[in-house]
Amino acid sequence: xxxxxxxxxxxxxxxxxxxxxxxxxxxxxxxxxxxxxxxxxxxxxxxxxxxxxxxxxxxxxxxxxxxxxxxxxxxxxxxxxxxxxxxxxxxxxxxxxxxxxxxxxxxxxxxxxxxxxxxxxxxxxxxxxxxxxxxxxxxxxxxxxxxxxxxxxxxxxxxxxxxxxxxxxxxxxxxxxxxxxxxxxxxxxxxxxxxxxxxxxxxxxxxxxxxxxxxxxxxxxxxxxxxxxxxxxxxxxxxxxxxxxxxxxxxxxxxxxxxxxxxxxxxxxxxxxxxxxxxxxxxxxxxxxxxxxxxxxxxxx
Amino acid sequence: xxxxxxxxxxxxxxxxxxxxxxxxxxxxxxxxxxxxxxxxxxxxxxxxxxxxxxxxxxxxxxxxxxxxxxxxxxxxxxxxxxxxxxxxxxxxxxxxxxxxxxxxxxxxxxxxxxxxxxxxxxxxxxxxxxxxxxxxxxxxxxxxxxxxxxxxxxxxxxxxxxxxxxxxxxxxxxxxxxxxxxxxxxxxxxxxxxxxxxxxxxxxxxxxxxxxxxxxxxxxxxxxxxxxxxxxxxxxxxxxxxxxxxxxxxxxxxxxxxxxxxxxxxxxxxxxxxxxxxxx
Numbered sequence: 018x019x020x021x022x023x024x025x026x027x028x029x030x031x032x033x034x035x036x037x038x039x040x041x042x043x044x045x046x047x048x049x050x051x052x053x054x055x056x057x058x059x060x061x062x063x064x065x066x067x068x069x070x071x072x073x074x075x076x077x078x079x080x081x082x083x084x085x086x087x088x089x090x091x092x093x094x095x096x097x098x099x100x101x102x103x104x105x106x107x108x109x110x111x112x113x114x115x116x117x118x119x120x121x122x123x124x125x126x127x128x129x130x131x132x133x134x135x136x137x138x139x140x141x142x143x144x145x146x147x148x149x150x151x152x153x154x155x156x157x158x159x160x161x162x163x164x165x166x167x168x169x170x171x172x173x174x175x176x177x178x179x180x181x182x183x184x185x186x187x188x189x190x191x192x193x194x195x196x197x198x199x200x201x202x203x204x205x206x207x208x209x210x211x212x213x214x215x216x217x218x219x220x221x222x223x224x225x226x227x228x229x230x231x232x233x234x235x236x237x238x239x240x241x242x243x244x245x246x247x248x249x250x251x252x253x254x255x256x257x258x259x260x261x262x263x264x265x266x267x268x269x270x271x272x273x274x275x276x277x278x279x280x281x282x283x284x285x286x287x288x289x290x291x292x293x294x295x296x297x298x299x300x301x302x303x304x305x306x307x308x309x310x311x312x313x314x315x316x317x318x
Numbered sequence: 319x320x321x322x323x324x325x326x327x328x329x330x331x332x333x334x335x336x337x338x339x340x341x342x343x344x345x346x347x348x349x350x351x352x353x354x355x356x357x358x359x360x361x362x363x364x365x366x367x368x369x370x371x372x373x374x375x376x377x378x379x380x381x382x383x384x385x386x387x388x389x390x391x392x393x394x395x396x397x398x399x400x401x402x403x404x405x406x407x408x409x410x411x412x413x414x415x416x417x418x419x420x421x422x423x424x425x426x427x428x429x430x431x432x433x434x435x436x437x438x439x440x441x442x443x444x445x446x447x448x449x450x451x452x453x454x455x456x457x458x459x460x461x462x463x464x465x466x467x468x469x470x471x472x473x474x475x476x477x478x479x480x481x482x483x484x485x486x487x488x489x490x491x492x493x494x495x496x497x498x499x500x501x502x503x504x505x506x507x508x509x510x511x512x513x514x515x516x517x518x519x520x521x522x523x524x525x526x527x528x529x530x531x532x533x534x535x536x537x538x539x540x541x542x543x544x545x546x547x548x549x550x551x552x553x554x555x556x557x558x559x560x561x562x563x564x565x566x567x568x569x570x571x572x573x574x575x576x577x578x579x580x581x582x583x584x585x586x587x588x589x590x591x592x593x594x595x596x597x598x
Contacts (some may be wrong), residue, residue: 071493073491278564284590
C-alpha cells in the first residue's frame, strides 16, 4: 500500500456514495441499454480513486451521475450524506461541489485569455472579483503554469498546456470532489507525466477527493489509493491497488490488463523466483531487483 | 527497397491569423520503403500529424516535394490516385464512421472509387474478415467499442486496397484490449499483405513493434533506426519529451550498475528471460 493510503482509508467518511444506482438508456423502447446496474460505492473523503473498465463498461455514465448531469433510472447519489436530487433547486451547487473534467477538455476553451477562461467557473458561482482572482492564481499554480500565462490566448498554447488550462478551470471552482475523465489521453509521455504529477500535488495540497478515469493501468497503479473496476455495467472490483491487480486473469478477460512491471514480476514468480508481485513502476522494480543481482558497481565491467 | 513515399526538402507552416506563420517542418527529408512498418514518435507539436497529412495530399508542402509511388502530391490530377494508394486512419473513431450499418461504412470508400457492386461486396466481406469484424457486419457502429470502431475504420481503408496505410494515434482513445487488437490487425496487414504502414503513436511499446522508428523533434528527425537501436538513446528521447519502453528503461538502469544483461532489451518477455538466468 502506498504511503498515505492507509490514513485515507482509515479516515473512512464517505463524501460521495451511490446506492443501487441504475441507468437505462432509451428506457421503454426496444433498444434499451443498461449502462450501469445496481452500483453501490462509497468514495471516501480525501482518497484518490482510479476508475478503469473496457469501453462501454459504464465508467462515463457513472461519472455523469456524480454531478447530476444524469439522473439514475433508479437508485440514489449521496453527496456528504444528502441525496443530490432531494432538492432540485440545489442541483447547481452540486455541480460546483463535484467538478467533472471531461475528455479532451481543451476543445471547450473559448475565452480571449487564459485567466478569463479559468475564471469562467468561479464567476458563475457568484464569487467576488478578489476571490475569483485568487482562485485563478492558485489554479495556475496547481497546474504548474507560471502567472505569465494569465494574459496569453489559450489558443497560442501547446496541446499539453491547453489541457492543463482546461483542468485549471475546474480546479478553480475548488470542488470537494474532482473527477477527471482520461486527462492524459492523446498527450505525449512528458505531457502525461506532467498532468499526473499535477493531479497528485493538487490532491496533496488541497486534500480534495479525486476520481481519475484512465485506460492506463500504469498511471492508475502509480497514483491511486483504490481502484474501481467497471465491467459490463457492474462493479467488478473496488479495492486497493494491490488487491485489484492481484486479479490478473479476470482483468484480462474484461479487456483490461495489469501494469507491465507487474507482468514482469508475475512472470519471474512463475519461473520460481521469489519476488514481490505488487510492484507497478520501473523504480519499484529496480529497487526490489537491484540488491539481488550480481554485477557490483559501475566498475565491474 | 524502393521508396514508396518520399519527402524531399519539404517545408510546411500553418497560417495564423494576425501573426507570422508557424513553421512545422523545415527542409524535411524522409523516405518510406515499400512494405515497411515505420513508427513515428514525437512530442505534441513535433510535426508528426503534419507528416501524416502530407502523405496523401490533405496538406501540400509550401516548398519541396512529397511523392507517393512517384506521383507528386502537388499535382491536383494525381490526388485521386494518391488517395487510392494511401489510406488514413485517425485518432477518434467517432469522426470517421459515416454509415449506420458496419458493412455500409466499409463499402463507402470503394463505392466512391467507382468499384463494381459485385467487387464491392467481395472486398467488404474480405476486409471485415481480415480485421475480425465479419460477425458484426450488420451492427450499428455506435454500439461498438472503440477498438471495434477503429477496426471498422481500418476495414474501410483496406477495402480500397491501398498500398499504404497511415494511422495517426489510432489507439489513443482505446482500452487495453482495443489497443492490442488494433496493433495486431495492423501487424497482420503489413506482414501478410505487404501493406506499407506509417504508424504515429505516443505509446513506446507500440513503436517497439515496428521495423523502423523515426523520432521527430521540433520538425526535424532526431533519431531513425530499428526499435532496438533507437530505444538505447533514453536520454535523448527523454529530452525530446518521450520515454523508452519500461522493459528497456529497467534494463538500462540495471546495466548501468554493471548487471550483465546482454543486447538491447525491448519487451517484458526478453527481460524476464535474462533476469531468470541471473536470479536462479
